[in-house]
Amino acid sequence: MEIPYTVSTRPDTGLWNAKVGIWLFLASEVMLFGGLFSAYIFLRLDAPPGMWPHGLLNVPVGTMNTAILILSSVTVVLAWAALKMRRYRAYWWYMLATILCGVIFLTVKLVYEWPQKFDHFGAYIKPEALGKYEQYLGNKHAAAKDLPPRLEITGHLHNRAALNDPKIKEYEVALDPLNADPTNPAMDRPHFFPLPVTDKIAKIEKEDVQRATMFLPTHSAYFASYFTITGLHGMHVLGGVLVFIYMWLPVSKKLYQRNPEHLANRVEVAGLFWHFVDLIWIFVFPLFYLL
Amino acid sequence: MNNPPDISQDPSEHEEYAHNVQKHVRGYLIVGALLLAFTAITVALSYVDFGARKANIAVAMLVATLKAGLVAAIFMHLAAEKRLIYRILIFTGFFVLGLFWLIFLAWYDYPVFR
Incomplete structure (x- = not known):
């Protein structure tokens, strides 16, 4: 049996189903990160004077990673637009760029930023x-x-x-x-x-x-929340990258040849998730690196 | 069940459609550039002394909210979306604000001298 409403819109919602699905999922993600951010606020408000470190993270590296994530948000939306215009070649390149951005982001975090802290x-x-x-x-x-x-x-x-x-x-x-x-x-x-x-x-x-x-999570409430939030965020980046790799591989070209709009919708849904991950980072970056 | 593509098979109509998407692309590039600019501004402002740390936090969160708004409105197409999505988001907003409100309840309930 074919899955209904992957491309055509459902009459009662006015949307294809995956779009409703991803927004419900993102709503639950807002609550997940909302809980962690409220923990951050509470821990920070409660920190005695001098107990909330400032300036321990590498700001240029953090800024670079922020720029990379923004760039990947642009390339993923361009990938989607390319599919809508039925330009598979362009889609393939934009998707590759997105995947590379995600991989660079994770590599910087896991190979450089975190180990540097573990060493301090x-x-x-x-x-x-x-x-x-x-x-x-x-x-x-x-x-x-x-x-x-x-x-x-x-x-x-x-x-x-x-x-x-x-x-x-x-x-x-x-x-x-x-x-x-x-x-x-x-x-x-x-x-x-x-x-x-x-x-x-x-x-x-x-x-x-x-x-x-x-400088481990045991060091202070600051590093505990830093590693928890950037760790969970990093897992989201990893998840996004894996999904994008699947959509970039030849398997997805077969779907494109059968029903291009279906692949475009898949990319849109994965893109919505990716923009959400970018959106979380927009708050994480100033809260931990700058303030 | 059939899933017909929502693009007309008529080539002239499809061309017009592709043209519309092409127009959006420039918008995406502009938003991307704006986001990068705002990132630079956030970093620069964090080295400006606004008198109190609280003021610096407020300024940074303001810029971050602006950036998040751009991402949500343009990249996530929320500027023009179907009603059901807005309904989902109204509920989300309500519950997440409730979550943050709990912090303040806990804050006044906490038996520590400050």
């Missing part, structure tokens, strides 16, 4: 020990400038064994520029281009540390 270290200092590390934190300078208090020392952990070995009593950290030169006014606000870790080493005693981890 942060130690929250106990409130009573903050004075002892004033040379790295510059809290007097921060207070004078009305900046949030600095509670964490970040950088590259030289003795990784210290994370698990209770016999090692201190962390040796190659400091991030902010902690290397905390009273420098240039460090008051994050930079567009991230500054590299300095070769200045600080020794932080474990008994002065409240919590010390790599």
Whole structure:
């Protein structure tokens, strides 16, 4: 039996069925991401001063990924338009461009951005020990400038064994520029281009540390929500890419030859999903990278 | 059940149809360029001090909402869609606003001194 209303419109809805289906699905997706975004808002509102990090992500890379996702949204809609105009060749190329954009986006996230975070270290200092590390934190300078208090020392952990070995009593950290030169006014606000870790080493005693981890979800509410939301978003990108690959392969050319409008409608529906994924990223990018 | 293509098989009519789609293509390209421009603006504005962090967040969310509106209206064809889709979205809007409203209920209910 053939599936009804894949191309012709159903009289009572005025739409072909998949269109209704994808919008119902997107409605449920809005609730899924809505729940996560409301968790983000709540965690952020609730974070004590100094406990919501700022400027830890790579803004140029994030901007590039945003541009790639926007570009792929354009190419997918052009792919659909090409099918509507019955230009299969053009469709094939636009679809390939969309797939490549999706793959680049995921590669940047999984091969570059995430592993860089896993490789970075942060130690929250106990409130009573903050004075002892004033040379790295510059809290007097921060207070004078009305900046949030600095509670964490970040950088590259030289003795990784210290994370698990209770016999090692201190962390040796190659400091991030902010902690290397905390009273420098240039460090008051994050930079567009991230500054590299300095070769200045600080020794932080474990008994002065409240919590010390790599930049993993366990690091803070910020990184927990960052990895959860970008992870779920990344899975959506992956899903979209897989569907697009199917629509780009020769199997779909057979459908095109049989009923071109059916393939056009399939692309439109997958495109709606893809635009939705782009739309989520439009909010994720400023919330995590910029603000 | 048959699924006839919704494009007329008459070649002259199809040409006119293709011409209409062609007109939309330019619109898609313009929207794409606008989205890229707004992305650059969002990044630039995040380095401008609007006095308070809250003001910066408000500005960034405003630009993001504008971008999302463009994507939804043009790329997702919501500017001209059938009534049933709008009905689905009204329900979605209602429930998602309810979800965000719960944050504020929880916020005032939370027994922590702030």
